[in-house]
């Protein structure tokens with residue numbers, strides 16, 4: 001079984017395979033995304049049960065804008081629906097919700113709900129669900145550099161004081177006390193991080209699953225956590 005002390009504090013997930021799942025079933029891509037949203041909501045109570053503190057999911061990347069307008073609109077609607085329909089559930093279950101990524105580019109109504117849900121859930125004590133929406137790892141590093149350069153220009157810090165901690169505090173994952181994922185899961189057999197949390201994944205254990213995201217359920221999640229518990233994390237240090 002899963003030993004509680006070896007449960008990863010912060011799990012990051014690249015949810016992938018929605019369209020392939022739909023295609024395999026002769027359904028439109030949107031059906032795959034709807035199934036994917038349901039898949040995510042099924043994992044939230046499991047994270048609470050198993051004591052995972054932070055779950056960061058790649059919900060929409062800076063590269064996803066190139067998809068057909070209809071699909072982008074549907075994904076935005078899906079995100080808005082999740083924020084509106086699940087708010088009561090988040091409050092009842094003590095789930096905190098934050099969003100990382102460039103929100104300014106999102107539809108006004110989505111931005112409104114992002115602000116509302118972030119504010120309403122900010123003191124919730126249990127799982128911290130971080131939705132990466134219009135997020136890009138390189139963009140995250142660029143914006144943290146810009147923020148630090150402004151502080152240096154304003155004399156708030158000196159260049160020699162800029163260290164890993166300073167950068168970490170400027171990245172968009174500053175919203176959580178556990179900014180570095182212990183485990184990254186990617187579904188659908190793809191073996192790449194697609195401009196997700198580049199800086200933050202430096203010492204993260206990677207787990208790749210063949211299953212398509214809508215099929216990733218409790219059994220698959222438990223398998224990923226068991227795999228994590230069997231790993232010897234050396235962080236580049238002590239002997240084998």
Ligand SMILES: CC(C)CCOP(=O)(O)OP(=O)(O)O
Pocket residue numbers: 015016017018019020021036058059060061064075188213
């Ligand atoms: C937006 C994102 C969560 C969707 C992930 O699934 P996908 O659309 O990339 O599906 P495919 O990899 O099967 O095309």
Ligand SMILES: [Mg+2]
Pocket residue numbers: 016017018
């Ligand atoms: Mg994909």
